Amino acid sequence: MILMSPAEPGRKFIDSPAMTQGHGTVSLKSRNRNSRQLLSSSEDEQYQKERVVSPEIMCSLKSRIANKQNVANVTRNQLSTSHILDASANMTISKEKEERIRRQKEKQEEFRKHLIAKQQNNVSVDNTKNYCDDTALLTRRDLTNTDENSLLTEDSDLLLNTTKPSNNKSVIIVDSREINGAQDIVSTLRFNHDINVVAAQLDSCDYVVSVRMGVDRKQWSEFSNGTNRAKMTERLLEMCDFYERPCLIIEKDKCKPEEKGRILHWTKYVDKTLVHLIQSKMTLFFTENQLETASIVADLCQLENRKNCAISCPINLNTDQQNRVKFYRSIPHLSYVHCLFLCNNYKTVASFLCSDVKTIMTNGKMTEERASNVYNYIRRTFDTQMLPSNYG
Structure with missing residues (x-):
């Protein structure tokens, strides 16, 4: 029999085989837990170490960020400068375009004035030629009929325009x-x-x-x-x-072709x-x-x-002349050419209505018989009671 001392009351319990086996299992679990804790702590430390950035890297990162900002500022400044240059260039181009347009307008206006002056000179030359031709024509007619020439010179409403066109066609x-x-x-x-x-x-x-x-x-x-x-x-x-x-x-x-001999x-x-x-x-x-x-x-x-019977009066007519030609064509025994000559040789219809037979014959380029028929037609008498009472 073995006696236990008071200072060691549980020694026998611990040293027993059953307790020794259970204590070994608990110690194994504790060791595993400790190892897991150590592993987790080592991983956390490693993670913390990885998260911690060294000052050199931090400085390099800051320098890179500063360089990027500087580059962005420089690019922004360059873009603003380019925009300003483009705007100034556009303004310069617009000014040059306006100046060019202004010069073109001045040249066009100068050319227009020159053309108008040239046309006026041509008209004056044509009028001079027409006057000379009409004078020669009147002179030739004066040799045959002096009365006709006197009638033409007395009538101030006549426009003798019986020359050929300028193209001589x-x-x-x-x-x-x-x-x-x-x-x-x-x-x-x-x-x-x-x-x-x-x-x-x-x-x-x-x-x-x-x-x-x-x-x-x-x-x-x-x-x-x-x-x-x-x-x-x-x-x-x-x-x-x-x-x-x-x-x-x-x-x-x-x-x-087969019917040519028919x-x-x-x-x-x-x-x-x-x-x-x-x-x-x-x-x-x-x-x-x-x-x-x-x-x-x-x-x-x-x-x-x-035989000096060509159509020598102007053919191109304006609206007023066309209306007068329509009036002349309503008169019997007048062809289209006679109406053209009357329209070009009289300023107004009133001057035509006040003319005599000789003047109508001369300005209408017609025979005396035809001119007499026209004169009798415009001077005919009619019954005023046959006029309509209501013109509406």
């Missing part, structure tokens, strides 16, 4: 329907014969070659068709009334019509195609020019 007035129906004739007259072709609405013929000559063109099928007899007769009578030398061109129809359809109606035309003052021409028609029209125009 012959003028032919063509009906507007011929522009679409006979393009080859119009083109040939313009380009091959160098003739100034002017389109207008004509009533009694297709071409006005001169003051006294009108030309009408008919195709053979239209001429030989008896159903068109009344219409054709009326048109030819009107042409004989308006012009002293009417002409009729009978043009062969266009045919296919004989024309000749009837008693054609013979009778030709006989009546030959007995009248009508001049007949027969052509094969539109080129021959254009050649004949050009030859007639040159012939009339040599």
